[in-house]
Amino acid sequence: xxxxxxxxxxxxxxxxxxxxxxxxxxLWENYNIDEICSVGCLETNYEQxxxxxxxxxxxxxxxxxxxAHLTLAKLKHKYPSKIAIITQxxxxxxxxxxxxxxxxxxxxxxxxxxQNESCSCVKNIGYTLQNKQxxxxxxxxxxxxxxxxxxxxxxxxERLFKEFDDCEMLVVIGTSGYVINxxxxxxPDIKFSVLNNLEKSEALDExxxxxxxxxxxxxxxxxxxADIELFLN
Numbered sequence: 611x612x613x614x615x616x617x618x619x620x621x622x623x624x625x626x627x628x629x630x631x632x633x634x635x636x637l638w639e640n641y642n643i644d645e646i647c648s649v650g651c652l653e654t655n656y657e658q659x660x661x662x663x664x665x666x667x668x669x670x671x672x673x674x675x676x677x678a679h680l681t682l683a684k685l686k687h688k689y690p691s692k693i694a695i696i697t698q699x700x701x702x703x704x705x706x707x708x709x710x711x712x713x714x715x716x717x718x719x720x721x722x723x724x725q726n727e728s729c730s731c732v733k734n735i736g737y738t739l740q741n742k743q744x745x746x747x748x749x750x751x752x753x754x755x756x757x758x759x760x761x762x763x764x765x766x767x768e769r770l771f772k773e774f775d776d777c778e779m780l781v782v783i784g785t786s787g788y789v790i791n792x793x794x795x796x797x798p799d800i801k802f803s804v805l806n807n808l809e810k811s812e813a814l815d816e817x818x819x820x821x822x823x824x825x826x827x828x829x830x831x832x833x834x835x836a837d838i839e840l841f842l843n
Contacts, residue, residue: 612694614779614838616682617770617792619698621784621808625828626676628669628701648760652725656752657742663755664739666700667719671737675707678783678831683709685838692842694773698785700757713773715766715790721756724749732756779841781834782806783827787813802841806830 620628645655646662675683686693686709695704696713702720704712724731724746731746733753744753758764774795780803782792788811796803796818805819806827816822821837823830 612692612773612777614689614693614781614841615696615773615777615795616693616781616783617696617698617785617790618783619785619789621806622678622697622827623673623676623699623701623703624784624808625826626673626679626703628673628699628703643760649762651759652754660740660742660755663719663757667735667755668737668739670701670703670719673701673703673706675703676828678827679703679707679709681831681835683707685835686710689838689842693838694777696770696773698789713766713769715758715764715770717755717757719755719757722753723756724751725754726751779803779838781838782819783830783834784808786811793818802837804834804837806834 645651646659651659682695683704686695690711694713695709695711696715697704698715700714700717700719702718720736721732721734722740723733726746726749729746729749729751731748740753740755745751746753776799777795778799778801780792780795780800782804783806785792785807787793791813792805793815803819804821804823805814805816806823806825807814808826809824810816823833
């Protein structure tokens with residue numbers, strides 16, 4: 611397991627033009643999340659749900675990784691067994707930056723999967739529209755976006771908690787703390803911690819972290835990278 615965990619949220623990709631949910635002009639302002647992002651939406655609102663994720667998937671095509679994605683990718687390449695890159699984001703900008711072994715806690719937009727929970731079928735369709743009539747080649751069940759909906763179990767949370775078994779440095783980037791309150795991970799084994807958000811969040815207590823940087827991630831990442839390098843050496 612890794613000594614350093616980098617846990618990121620929407621703020622990591624915001625400067626690349628990926629819309630966030632909680633911004634004033636974010637996705638929650640334009641859609642009812644109960645209709646397209648929550649458990650049951652596939653049964654009650656199948657076509658609109660798929661349309662929404664088709665739109666988000668196609669929006670990724672021309673988006674480029676920013677300086678923070680590229681810097682994290684370089685660090686992961688340099689310290690592959692000492693750094694865990696874990697993200698709440700469903701975009702592929704870390705992959706575009708050639709970062710490997712990324713844990714996507716809430717799913718991955720370029721992929722679709724079988725609605726049958728006992729089926730292992732997952733397909734990468736890139737930036738294309740999902741065929742609404744297409745069925746799983748293994749069990750003939752309808753397919754769905756490989757996204758964790760609200761109030762739905764997130765299978766990779768088990769790995770998230772496992773990574774903290776020997777984590778000694780925690781870097782939190784671009785997350786409000788409302789979905790995952792990172793304060794809870796600051797146990798005595800964490801020797802150094804960094805919180806980077808654009809602004810303070812009522813859900814997080816910045817005084818608990820060794821360092822808090824309230825600025826865009828592209829402005830903070832060089833300092834964060836230097837801290838990681840110093841910690842690992």
